[in-house]
Structure formats: structure tokens, C-alpha cells
Amino acid sequence: MRDFVLHLTHRPGELARVANALSRKGVNLKSVAGMGINSQGVLRILPDDIEAARSAFQESNIRFEESELVTVLLENKAGELADVAAKLANAGLNLQAVYVVGLEGDLVELAFAVDDVRKAKKALE
Numbered sequence: 635m636r637d638f639v640l641h642l643t644h645r646p647g648e649l650a651r652v653a654n655a656l657s658r659k660g661v662n663l664k665s666v667a668g669m670g671i672n673s674q675g676v677l678r679i680l681p682d683d684i685e686a687a688r689s690a691f692q693e694s695n696i697r698f699e700e701s702e703l704v705t706v707l708l709e710n711k712a713g714e715l716a717d718v719a720a721k722l723a724n725a726g727l728n729l730q731a732v733y734v735v736g737l738e739g740d741l742v743e744l745a746f747a748v749d750d751v752r753k754a755k756k757a758l759e
Contacts, residue, residue: 635745636684637731638691639699640677644670652677655694659686665733665745678731680745703745704754705735710742718758722748725757 642648649668656663656679664680680703681687691698708714722729728749736743748754 635680635703635705635735636700637703637733637745637747638679638681638687639701639731640679640691640696641699642675642677644673644675648675649677651694652679652696655690655696656681656687659683659690661686661690665735667731667733678733678747680733680735701730701747702751703733703747704751704758705743705745706758707741707743710737710740714742715744718744718746721757722746722754725753727754727757 640652642652660683662682664682666677666679668675668677670676679687684700688698688700690696706718708718719729729746730749731747733745734742735745746754
């Protein structure tokens with residue numbers, strides 16, 4: 635699974651510009667997170683079609699970063715996130731983002747953007 639990070643200007647219409655570019659390529663989003671701080675905005679997305687999302691951003695001149703994510707399936711109960719976060723911290727990993735990508739019954743699937751994917755996968759085995 636991969637995510638895209640977009641560094642935007644924090645002004646009206648930026649989300650619409652990104653969403654329109656993705657829509658023209660038929661890209662649906664699995665998850666999205668965004669935040670504006672002062673004049674800067676950051677939007678992180680998990681598209682259902684990586685190639686189409688990449689093409690949409692390139693054709694619309696929207697700058698992006700792309701990275702691989704590490705996923706885990708956990709019981710949806712108190713303490714599970716703490717355990718995973720501790721494993722990542724103990725491995726010396728820096729966390730850039732976390733996404734909820736699925737809920738089913740008593741399970742939740744999370745995806746983490748970290749500074750070393752291989753090391754994270756080993757820490758979470």
C-alpha cells in the first residue's frame with residue numbers, strides 16, 4: 635500500500651483542485667487526512683489506483699511525495715495502538731502518519747508511514 639503527500643497552500647479551493655484532478659482520472663480514496671497550519675496545508679491520501687493518482691497529479695502540476703506504508707490488523711480494543719506504537723518506537727522508527735484503512739467486526743486495519751519500512755515490518759512481525 636502507498637500514500638501520497640501533497641504540500642499545499644492553506645487557501646480556499648486547494649482540496650477541490652486535488653479532488654478534481656483525481657476525479658478526472660476516476661481515482662477513489664481509501665483514506666484521506668489533512669491539516670492546515672498558518673499558510674501551509676498538508677494532505678495525505680491513500681488512492682485505490684496508484685498509477686492513476688500519480689498521473690492525475692503530474693498532469694495537473696500538483697507536487698507530491700509518495701511512499702510505501704506498513705499495515706497491521708489489530709483487535710479494535712483499548713491498548714492495541716499503544717502496543718504497536720511502542721514496537722515502532724523501540725525499533726527507533728519515526729512515524730510520519732497513521733491511517734485507519736478498514737474496519738470489520740472487531741478488527742481494525744491501520745497503515746503507518748514510517749522512515750524505514752523494512753525495519754517497521756520486522757518490528758511488527
